[in-house]
Amino acid sequence: MMQTQETRSTERPPSSAVGAVLGIAVIPVLAVGACLAIPYTVGARWLRMHREHKLRLLMKSRGRLMAWPEFVRVLRERGGTCIEEKFSPKGPVRFWWTPEDVERESPHEIIDWFTMRKGRQYEPFVHWCRARYTNADQGSAVLVDTPRVLRREIYALWAECRPAKAKAKWIEVAPPEILPHKVGE
DSSP, X not given: OOOOTTTTOOOOOHHHHHHHHHHHHHHHHHHHHHHHHHHHHHHHHHHXXXXXXXXXXXXXXXXXXXXXXXXXXXXXXXXXXXXXXXXXXXXXXXXXXXSSOHHHHOSSOOOOHHHHHHOGGGHHHHHHHXXXXXXXXXXXXXXXXXXXXXXXXXXXXXXXXXXXXXXXXXXXXXXXXXXXXXXXO
């Protein structure tokens, strides 16, 4: 069986040439995007750290800032509740201490942070916790200074508070800022 000249041709269809040209044209766009993303990320991180530092200074001026070693001692001796206010899995994370048993005082159901941040049905607890404990102006909880504390130290203390018989409690709460917005807000 003989093949004709046309069937032996190895020419590419025009669409693959267009794809190659577009692929090459996208490279500079991606490079520019990367050049813009890096300073944006650095700036956003600096801004977040600056806000957290300002909050620590404000809480210190109001007598509502506690060093980590003091927090560990007070939590073990007096109990109370550590409120872990988590903005995202990567942070920032704020730790607040109150001598109260938040689980007993709360008029609302308390659930895990992951579920809390996604659904509106747990919004009353989030707002109640902010108003009563973690509000910078009217709240009663004390902010724990943790920027230089290793995560393993935090997790070790968290593990101490997990058993039901533990003197201290540990709850996670989503701040109101990260809750889904209502339509029209």
